[in-house]
Amino acid sequence: MQPFRVLIVDDHTHAREGIREILEEYKDFIIVGEAKNGLEAFQLTKELMPDVILMDINMPVMNGMEATKRIKLQFPFVKIVIITVSDDITDLFDALKNGAQGYLLKNIQSETWIEHLKAFALDEVPMSKEIALQILKEFPQNQTKKDKNIPLSNRELEVLQLVAKGLSNRTISDSLYLSEHTVKSHLKNILSKLHLENRVQLTSYAYKQGLMDFE
Structure with a gap:
């Protein structure tokens, strides 16, 4: 490398x-x-x-x-x-x-x-709980604008949700029985499809689209 x-x-x-x-x-x-x-x-x-x-x-x-x-x-x-x-x-x-x-x-x-x-x-750093909480404070659930057609496959949605929970690539690979290389590939595709830059923006997107629970 x-x-x-x-x-x-x-x-x-x-x-x-x-x-x-x-x-x-x-x-x-x-x-x-x-x-x-x-x-x-x-x-x-x-x-x-x-x-x-x-x-x-x-x-x-x-x-x-x-x-x-x-x-x-x-x-x-x-x-x-x-x-x-x-x-x-x-x-x-x-x-x-x-x-x-x-x-x-x-x-x-x-x-x-x-x-x-x-x-x-x-691109292997998981989301911290503090950042996730800050994202939640950014918007009330009833003010989110949801896309009707999310351009992700079911597997990509699974990866997105686990990223939003703050899991590392290694933990995601263990959870979904995938290689880390495959997880990284999914993550790259998700960022590209959603026109986002990092895990912070992915987490924000997941909450805005109602893909995560507000607790």
Whole structure:
């Protein structure tokens, strides 16, 4: 497998250096560029086409939220992972709604950090209960707009519901007696058919369409 091409975005020099030191220890990642703000990140994304962007939230010129939104609109295939010292669920949820794959806290151990980053790059991170609850708060059940014809097969609907419950690809494969490769293939097809970017948006869709129970 080719290493993931990474763009680091943070307005603090020491923070970028720290991230670079962590990544350089692992062959799974190669750093292709660094940016000091969201605008630079957007411009470098066009030039470098990274696989993954590590994006800080609070930056001058253009913050990480706006940069994430702009990049995902133009380059939906680029994975964006928010890096932050805060686990404020509201900020993180806003970033995820704008298309980010997930978030990493800056103060966790480097081994765990890399483990999680690799999972984000491979689309293997399950939904957290906190994010699922935040999705539920977004809309009352009686205000949802349901599609009459959901363009998914029965198996894809099963996978979607299990994703919305917060299950990992491995757990889904065990539950449905499928290989992880097949689960990933279903997940890719579901995202494509529904024109969605990540598990957060899939979970939101599942609740809006009445495919999950409101508890």
